[in-house]
Amino acid sequence: MINYTKIKHGNDLLNFLIEQSDYATIDDLKVQLNLSRRGVFYVLKRVNEALIADDLEPITNILGAGYYIQSETKKSLLEHFSNAQATIDQLSKYQRCQLIIWELVNHQALSLTHLAARFNVSKHTVISDLKQVRQTLAAHRLEIVQGTTGKFLSGSEITQRNWVLEALNDRSSILYSQIDINPSRLIAINTKIHKLEKITGNYFTDDALSTLDEFILWFLDRIKDPQNQLPDSPSRRTTVDSSSIDWSINFLAANDIQNYSEAYFLGRIINTSQFYRVNKTDGLIQRIFPIAREIIDRFNAASSASISPDKLELTLSTHLLSAFYRSKFMIPYHHPNLEQITEGYQELFSFTKYAIRPFEKFINGQLSDDEIALIALYFGGELRSIENEQTVQTDVLVVCSSGIGTSYILQQQLTQRFPNIAFSQPLSVLQFKNHDLDHIKLIISTIKLTVPLEIPVVTVSPLPNHRDWETIGKALVNAHLSDINFNEARINALLDIISNYARIEDFDGLTGALHGYLNQSKHPHQAETDETLSSLQRLLPTAHIKYSTDVLSWQQGVKIALSPLLHDGLIHTHYLEQVINLTKKNGPYMVLGDGIMLAHATQNDGVNDLGMSLLLCQHPMTIQIEGHTPAKKIQIIIGLAPVDATSHLAALSQLLQKIQDVAWVKAIKATHSVAEISHLLEVAQM
Template identity: 40%
Template structure:
């Protein structure tokens, strides 16, 4: 009977909440509506006893529409108390809205702040969340956040630790993006509130990526740190070698973490990422070597994306043809030689395609401008080496110092993923990290420097620095650089010099 009484009491409260929605134009989410109904049932019990009521203050809340509703609610329960009316308004406002009236108090101030937050998130995350509907939806979400923080109403997210761990990058980007909102409320946003906003952004990204994946119907997802530069060349190489496989556009870590992975059978990544949904993750270099290509082909065969050839059948067929026109002296040795040839023919053919046979660029300064080429005996540490490599671009005002800071940060976070050949670092970040114009530099170190301060880490002799203002203007020059790096003779010529003059004068290809 007590439960039946409670249910009836809550049902009596529902029309009052509907009245609030009608008067203000603000509509609660389903969860918020249910929680408020249950809470207000308890609240009515509290205010029935005058001893439990708050002080009857003379301060009138600024929102007169909400005040009118609160006074009606209290009057129905035989209470006239401005202190309780103010408390009730604050409680109602701190609940999550599904739709907010643009003319209602608070939302007008939050709308331009939400726009700034979206721009900051897009810039740091390297995504393109749409502004139109997202600005209104985010403002609606932040309206309740604003009231909770303003009135000290604590919110505890039950899965905060899980979100921080599973969506580490999403959480970090959200924390950076909401700074304009923190300036507005003049308080730091608690991590529990940040988790709600992070999941909100994650939902938007997931919806976009799910739509993209559905349209593209990819078999293999490509993941890299930023989605530009070398990752686009990797995609092109993969498509050239395996034209029958559908490869996705390059995804950055954030997009990968929040994508649905629908129909994806394999993930090829240039950085270390967490495995999701039991899908195999294959880590490769940004410019794959022979072993990388073997691993990729093996993984594609395992997933049934590339057909496995039957060397035995081909060998027997070849032997039949050869025996028709020639005498075979040693069948077993010929069979062994043919088997070796068939197993390697595909790999050799593709490798030979990528080699340089004749390049129009015969000197380094025909690729890099003379002033952007440097040669030094040694650098004391990795940071100093980066600074030396990008010094010409700083002088040219092509980049800001923060661009170097970002590259150092990315290397520390993700490891040597910018190493594209042994001893060669292709140092780059995103256009928004301090790039003023597209530019390239080349640094050769006589004595290699290590990525971290110990001799067990990756040793670097060449740092190629590049900065780009977009995702395409640098690709032709970058392609020329890749051809040089993949030419053994050219690289030997570069590494054999002992001073800058030789670096400039020596032909890369004789």
């Protein structure tokens, strides 16, 4: 018997495949492991991750035949893991910490000795893990207390459940190996949820549905113990989510649970899950639609982008519905890639944070950075879509379960790593099935696909690891889409030449720098260094700053503000006139607030090159357009000449961050010369 892993059903899977003289079909594995098809796929994925981490070939699937273990892997397992101690020490620190919290949530008394034996690590390592666990729990208002028989968890029942839900929102979480999956129960839960979808007209994404299935399985087992149930409160009533509450009451009653508070809790969880399609006639979504449109307008006004509200309104509203419930019911959302988005996509995050204010006013609260980061991905996808409309045909399709969420991060990373390859926007399975595949050379997918044509498919995680990137790189080379091999040869040649004349102190750093240089994108408007586009000081030189003591009309103000761009030949006179005409036609939509106007049109309205200017007026100007109320006063006009949808975003984002700083705007308005304005920009290190 092979004792290789602590992954639930993992050893059973390996032992069954090792004993087979032929391929095993998915149906064979379902029967042998007593799991659903999805459960089998999950175990296969987890076991293969462990095998790959040990430099062993993963379990292989031969299309039309079935699964088998390659001979070298089989030999290694039999030699090293036959009746051996399970390799629980392969768990990462993060996974160990999650399992510790999981056991605490499930009322297990823990000790250093127990945990050291559980994970096959030293007590010193356990102490370090517990320190990290305490920090994580503190963020959730939970804590570890010492009892007579060991360590226990202290904190509210709802908070503990919320931690489990948050952990399960990460589809790669180790907790999925801990939940007892009973296929018949899982099917019953899934059937009931689909019934709710038909009742409400709101349909969940694939990931949200899977998370709900697993969470409800755990939740039902937990509340079988009356001590874990919330105090019943039948007088509690709500109108916003009555359908979900009614469904939850009937669902729990069918599982012998008569507790309105628990039904209310389950209804909340249901509503905070992510939808991919909503009932357009629902009263709440009808109130959110105009807010979504206002958010898109604010994003366009702040970034000078031209995202179509008609195109994004429904998708954004669908997301905001879930965000509304998360805010209403205080269910926190934690984005697994928050730091990556806030640092790697600062411009998107900054504009989104500004644009989202109407929704925050609607919910009478502030969205967390995690929520804003997720919304930023929608805008990022639309901006990339605008760019793609102007580029050559797509070479590579990017496919995910629903076309949203972390798939945008995957697409952005692909574009950054391989800038000379045309990737599609993330496609849902439905979009993929209806997509023209005639000229597609490769498909990169986060889910298993059946492709009708002879097109290679690479299946990776939405958040690729090192091995995933290696697989993608090889697939691109095989599809004749990447010059990685050619550039690697050039890099090696350059390193040889450099080493003949200089001592290389940081070999890896130099290699990475050369790789980045040789694979960089060749954008027609891109200067030799990114600094030209990303530095506000370079895009807004002192010569482009104006200060006026005259009493001006807003039209005169726009002309003066844009005059440096006209003087330098960055725009035509037509562009200046178009800004005024757009304001007369659409009202003061370019006013960002606090007396600041972003004067801009599109790159097709007379732009020769990228540029920015700024005018500060001692006397405020009034924009009063007939048919548009109310009138708006402006004192600062920022002129912008964009060459595309994205090149100006970095500099404009830096300026927007300061515009939202009340003290900084007050300081700018208090200046009396171009020199003082320029100094404030320099002090801000823009």
